[in-house]
Amino acid sequence: MFAVTAHDLCDLVDKVIVHRPYGPAADRRDVVVFDCTRGWLHLAAASNRTLAVARTAVTGSHWSAPVSYDDAYALRGWLESCEWVHVEHCVDGGYPSLRFSEGTANLAVPVRTDSLNLAWRALLRTASRPASYVRQPIGLSSAEMALWQDAGPEIEVWHAGGRAAFLITAGPDFVGAQWPLPGGGNGDALAGWSLRARQFLHEGMPYEVGAVYADARGMLWRIPAMPAPGEEAVAVSADPASVVMPLATVLRIGGRLLKLPV
Structure with missing residues (x-):
């Protein structure tokens, strides 16, 4: 759990929520991803031809939680009457959710476990590779x-x-x-951004936070968070049922997990 100002959280939502997919295949991509690391809360969203990522500094843990655009809009409205909000990635009633609270007021937002993985770090790594010619960054105003x-x-x-x-x-x-604009920019466009995948080892095998895996039966599982020291790693079924199970149980029942390509 961490605390963040409602203003900062609203600012993140406003910067990315306009980037929304459309068309026949949009439903499983129609999410805003709340992505937390130890130092940052990121919000990421993508339309058919754009990707937007915004962040604010927090002191959190490692987890990734896609939520529907409708729920993100509802959260934006709820934040209007808040000042400081506590954010917690948790299992609520057997289902993964994000809980936002201020005093006695709280809002639980369900996690869209059946959405496609928005691998925004990989997309940005690819987009930031320079072409055969190198041009200086161009400064423009919004x-x-x-x-x-x-x-x-x-x-x-x-x-x-x-x-x-x-x-x-x-x-x-x-x-x-x-x-x-006069002056322009210099240096690396992604300086200060960590684009490495967040991984942890379980029984000697690496697992990536936010990634989707298939077991031997063809069932899909999402790894929602990096377990804290002493905690048990869990997996969530990547379907509307959102079944939460210990990762060890998933491996025992379904066999080795295969990470799906982005």
Whole structure:
């Protein structure tokens, strides 16, 4: 459990919740992932072509909990009347949940165990690899980015020469150019972010927090959290039933677990 200001938590939700998938296959990707490490609470969400990750400093443990967008919106509204909120990843009534509390008021948000794994760390690692040519980062303001939203329903962004950052086209009848903010940026875009998977050993085998595994019977299991010293590791069935079982029991009944690819 850790405490965080309601303002900071609202800020995280607001930054990522607009990135929502759509289309026939959107249902199992329609989640906001609350991802906690010892030093940070991350919120991650993805649409069909965007990925957004926001974070705030906390003193927590290692766990990953996807929640539905509807529940994330409900949480956002509940936080409006709060100041400091305690956040706990727990099993509530036999089902994994996130419990948010302030004084006697509390809100339990169910974990979407049947969602697809949003491997945002792996996606960012891939996206941050430079191309064969190296360009300095381009500084833009959010207000300038918003200027392009009325250019057309779809826009194209082109590498630009000279001092321009990029060219924008929207169909055959619109073209524009964007110049960067003075100064620009330097260094690694992901400096200060830890993108290593959180793993722990159980009976000599590594298991990754948030990943989905299949047993010998074809049943899918999600590893929701890293066990604290002296605690027993658990797995949650990756289906709407959300059955919570000790990892040792899952291995005894279903045999060795195979991690599913991202």
